[in-house]
């Protein structure tokens with residue numbers, strides 16, 4: 001009966017990364033792989049969720065107050081004027097908001113630009129909708145967008161450009177010039193932008209998140225997606241949203257209603273409390289993550305990783321293997337799990353999946369096998385335990401020695 005699987009299901013096979021996850025579980029490895037915090041969520045929002053459950057918010061629900069808050073937030077942060085009654089769709093996390101945005105806009109054969117590397121769920125959604133992902137490489141080590149690479153990838157069939165900033169896996173925050181380039185491409189080629197802004201509040205040093213929708217001509221052609229997950233350390237609550245011109249938002253709401261009906265009622269209620277958090281909450285979120293970032297950079301640079309790009313946002317460090325390390329990223333992570341009891345993600349999972357064998361061995365793609373993504377959204381105790389485990393595996397020069 002396996003032959004009865006749909007074409008889409010057959011394309012979505014498990015990756016080497018999922019296999020590594022299982023190995024990591026068996027070895028009880030410390031998890032720096034997955035992008036979710038291992039520390040408690042803020043008390044004020046947990047109390048709000050408990051209170052919502054106790055108040056019997058148990059049925060299908062649409063909490064309009066979320067749309068009102070989100071509208072206020074994008075006005076304050078980016079100067080965007082949107083109608084909370086028509087331009088916001090509440091979904092189950094950014095993941096569903098993004099999938100619904102793709103299904104609302106992409107027809108079979110439409111091309112969708114993805115920057116490479118990128119968060120792995122985009123490609124799967126686009127192919128499920130029959131769209132064709134077109135990858136535009138960001139250039140290491142600073143993951144710079146070369147305008148000519150973007151412009152030469154646009155065709156008559158380009159329907160949308162997907163932008164994630166602050167960026168997973170590199171920690172890049174796209175610059176004003178880069179955003180202007182993307183906005184210019186969208187406007188001149190009359191295509192849409194679908195943005196993923198889940199790390200909108202997690203930026204470091206003097207970096208500031210700018211929404212692509214705030215660039216001239218972009219509000220009418222941008223679908224913003226985001227969620228509570230990262231800002232409030234509640235990735236399991238599944239509350240997110242899409243912000244878009246009303247006809248897109250309405251299509252997204254219709255898809256959401258057919259697929260999941262509504263997001264979890266008690267957590268929608270608690271979202272109201274979360275979104276009302278005072279400015280100090282966001283400031284301490286940033287400064288806590290900045291000190292975790294500095295800690296992990298010092299730790300990994302100290303054991304021999306090449307850190308040529310300091311994350312400007314999100315909570316990932318995309319660290320390059322030492323030049324003299326002879327194996328691939330996947331091999332490295334396997335050894336890291338078995339010998340150090342720590343798991344991270346081999347970078348290749350974030351680069352385009354349909355590389356041919358020739359391309360893999362080609363020198364220009366070699367870097368795609370040389371990065372490891374470390375998630376530092378972990379408690380200080382977890383990060384200290386990683387340091388302790390790594391310290392047992394150092395050679396005389398203080399570099400990580402994996403057999």
Ligand SMILES: Cc1ncc(COP(=O)(O)O)c(C=O)c1O
Pocket residue numbers: 035092093094095096119164167168196198226227228229235239240
């Ligand atoms: C860039 C990016 N977008 C979206 C998500 C998932 O967001 P949500 O929990 O709101 O579905 C993640 C989670 O790792 C992410 O890194």
